[in-house]
Amino acid sequence: MGREHLTNDEFFAQLNNLFEYNRNTGHGSVYLSQKRLIFDTESQPKTPTKVADDPLWDTHPENPLPILVRAHNNRSSKLDGKSKGTDRKDVDKISISTVVQPEKLDAFFVQYAEACKAGMSGLKKRDRRGKKDKKKKKKGAAETKG
């Protein structure tokens, strides 16, 4: 992952593309991950001494640390012999990453939630069952009326 990080806005645009791509193909995965970013230029020289002094230094750092958020799809390769019956295609791995500064964290996750809600359209909708029940009820009502 030697690529440069995107800005938060660019990241969301790319994330939407990933989800859109997933929707178009009709199958596949989108992976999202988040972790603390420790290999920062400022904090790096401090860490060795801290480790020596206190093994639990990382539970109470002096300053809030940024978070690294990554997203990627799954790569698939077209197999000559095996994929005859399927519509499997060559798909390159697309990976994107961004650094979220602690001040922007909450705003980022609000936007993140919106992007994910919009993107994960394959999941079961909440009101499906209810609609069916309503339809049944309506039908029942119509029958009683008729």
Added chain:
Amino acid sequence: MPYLETSAEWYEQSSLLLKARPTTTHITSKYTVLKPNARKIKKHTKYLEKRAARPADSSRPTSEAPAADSALEPKATFVLKTYDPASGTCLQYQTTKAAEVGRLIGSLGRLGRHQAALPEGMEDLGAPAEATGISTPQMEEDVKMGGAPAEAKANGGGKKKKKGKK
């Protein structure tokens, strides 16, 4: 690796893990859409043929028909995983419901606060977006803000009393 049963439990355990090992723990989530494979389709068509062959159970087919269609639809799942390579702890939660996504990403955000080493208390929506970097002055402002209405109320009360006296 077992899946935790509720998202609340997953959040709780993950936050404990993050408190213990904030640097090494990472959270991965996977959204997958899978088409049914060839074998499943074959199995399903066989099952349909079998059912068509014996129409004796007349009462059930209407209720089973939608379930049969859904077996051939692509299946989407959303899996959350908190993993700490240092201790080997792995916490997972899986869902297929779209309704849960918003809440789960919200808890990802709250866990993100642990990862960023931000104070935990700012869980109120709206306020934390600005209050993160400069928490103490913000609090003071809040106190002032809180103080001002109280005074206003006091004044109002006084006026009312005066009015009452008149």
